[in-house]
Amino acid sequence: MLHTSFLSIPFHNPLVLASGILGVSAASMNHVVDNGAGGVTVKSLSKEPRTGHANPTMIASDTHMLNAVGLSNPGIDHGLGELRMFKQRSTAPLIGSIFASTPEEFADVAKKISTAPIDILELDISCPNVSTEFGEPFAYSPHAILTIIKKVKAVTDKPISIKLSPNAWNIAALARVAEQAGADAITAVNTVSGMQINVQARMPVLHNKYGGVSGPALFPIALKCVYDIYAAVNIPIIATGGVTTGEDALAMIMAGATLVGVGSAVYYRGTGVFQKIVVEMQQIMQDEGIASLDEIRGVAHAS
Amino acid sequence: MDNPIILKISAITQENPHVKTFWFDYELPSKPGQFVMLWLPGVDQKPISIAYDTGECFGLSIFAVGPMTQQLFALKRGDKLGITGPYGNPFSVRENTRYIMVAGGYGAGPLGLLTERLAGKQSPVDFCVGARSRDLLLFEERIEKIPYATVHVSTNDGSKGHKGYVTEILEKLLSDKYPSPPFGDTDTTQKILVCTCGPEMMEKAVLNLCTKYNVDCQISVERYMKCGFNICGQCCVDPLGIPMCSVGPVIDRETANKITEFGLYHRDKAGRKVEY
Structure with missing residues (x-):
């Protein structure tokens, strides 16, 4: 019922662990698959190891999470071992996420990660929390998107999905640029910029001052982005952003998504959230007489 | 809501030459073995185990070991800190059980709280506390005041109590009780529960003995x-x-024996493996 083919890669169900939640080690990704995820995305890897920002890096409320982890990761050389180890224990599709400070470095890291058994290569060009170090995210610039995709395409045979930012007002147009540059898929969206100030402490709570908003508050923003992108491109979409329930996941598919990323929902409903969403999707599909996800993909555009 | 609340330090007490306890008049409430995330605004935030919790106030006993804890030591009564939590899986509070606690260094904090929570449970406690030397021992006097607890001290340099490792005291207690293993459920006396907190190599030795x-x-x-x-x-x-913040920090023997990295390596801030 939920079986999904994405770029000809079979997924048991369309739910994938979004990058940055859990996903630091092979074991944590295997644990997520054991809890019902159809696939997983590794926490983004870079050329060199990074310790990330000082704490607090994550806070959460009933409506949203706010994070500025600062792209901590063990570096691509160490990360390759974790990716291989994941595949030794699991047949679930693996999305390798990378980021870099220049298009050339993206190509270097892409070449390295392509030696690992990943199924899809995700390019994170949209982290909103590292601008003091990296400058404005590449996800706001058509030129940067074009250059990065061309350089990465030249060094890898893996299908590429580019992760875009909801902070860009013209995300659908940028998705079209990515498609024309040769991207195989779009991941939409990263977190939206935000901050919190503690009144008693009289300062921002996140050590980085600002961060990315995720969780239920991001969902309607992400849904609109996915809806607009689906209308603009023909390549498939990994829809990520605040998906917490089976109803959310089906709404994303009706907006045009093929895969659905789940991240902050782990906070709201535990690691078992993947299996819970699967059951909810099946129940709604049964009630509504929906036999397959292909039947409803993009259906909201017909109205 | 996992968002820091700001509390004023209500008192600061000196536990030994290296450890201070920071007190807060606030009802958490916590269970022994749990921790809070302690935020020093503008500096950093770290997990700190809860050493005291009376229900009306709680205390965090802290060694000045890193940049954040050194700055904490400069704070005064009335200064503000942020708290989230309490978090984590606690130690079990069981009735009619013979507890053996094995504490190394600051591990004496949560085990001290656990010992206090056993009041009225008909559960006697052997409290084994170890440190490198006498001046690093923590909570020896606090536990000695508890009528159902017996304190056993060890120091590596022999400056107080048994000279050597605290795990040697544990082995003696276990072998005196059970001269020829295995026994377990068939023993007619009170069932033993060993609880340990401290440096990982000490904990690994405790696990192996248990x-x-x-x-x-x-x-x-x-x-x-x-x-x-x-x-x-x-x-x-x-x-x-499995994450140690929520499935742990307190895990049982069976789970610990399945964690292959236990006693071998852990991961740093970047996620790289670091061997012990």
């Missing part, structure tokens, strides 16, 4: 964490992938 003598054991496992609430994935252990 496995050898077939006694129940609960171990507090420390791993680097960013969030404390099961999201960042930094504290997930190999090969189970």
Whole structure:
């Protein structure tokens, strides 16, 4: 019922662990698959190891999470071992996420990660929390998107999905640029910029001052982005952003998504959230007489 | 809501030459073995185990070991700190059980609280506390005041109590009780529960002894964490992938024996493996 083919890669169900939640080690990704995820995305890897920002890096409320982890990761050389180890224990599709400070470095890291058994290569060009170090995210610039995709395409045979930012007002147009540059898929969206100030402490709570908003508050923003992108491109979409329930996941598919990323929902409903969403999707599909996800993909555009 | 609340330090007490307890008049409430994320605004935030909790106020006993804790030591009564939590799986508070606590260094904090919570439970406590030297011992006097607890001290340099490792006291207690293992459930006396918190190599030795003598054991496992609430994935252990902030920090013997990295390596802030 939920079986999904994405770029000809079979997924048991369309739910994938979004990058940055859990996903630091092979074991944590295997644990997520054991809890019902159809696939997983590794926490983004870079050329060199990074310790990330000082704490607090994550806070959460009933409506949203706010994070500025600062792209901590063990570096691509160490990360390759974790990716291989994941595949030794699991047949679930693996999305390798990378980021870099220049298009050339993206190509270097892409070449390295392509030696690992990943199924899809995700390019994170949209982290909103590292601008003091990296400058404005590449996800706001058509030129940067074009250059990065061309350089990465030249060094890898893996299908590429580019992760875009909801902070860009013209995300659908940028998705079209990515498609024309040769991207195989779009991941939409990263977190939206935000901050919190503690009144008693009289300062921002996140050590980085600002961060990315995720969780239920991001969902309607992400849904609109996915809806607009689906209308603009023909390549498939990994829809990520605040998906917490089976109803959310089906709404994303009706907006045009093929895969659905789940991240902050782990906070709201535990690691078992993947299996819970699967059951909810099946129940709604049964009630509504929906036999397959292909039947409803993009259906909201017909109205 | 996992968002820091700001509390004023209500008192600061000196526990030994290296450890201060920071007190807060606030009802958490916590269970022994749990921790809070302590935010020093503008500096950093770290998990700190709860050493005291009377229900009306709680205390965090802190060694000045890093940049954040050194800055904490400069704070005064009335200064503000942020708290989230309490978090984590606690030690068990059981009736009619013979507890053996094995504390190394600051591990005496949560085990001290656990000992206090056993009041009225008909559960006697052997409290084994070890340190490198006499001036680093923690909570020896606090536990000596408790009528149902017996304190056993060890120091590596022999400046107080048994000279050597605290685990040697544990082995003596286990072998005196059970001259020829295994026993476990068939013994007619009170069932033993060993609880340990301290340096990982000490905990690993405790685990091995409890496995050898077939006694129940609960171990507090420390791993680097960013969030404390099961999201960042930094504290997930190999090969189970379970987070120590929420499934732990206190785990049982069976789980600990499945964690292959226990006593071998942990991960740093970047997620790289670091061997012990």
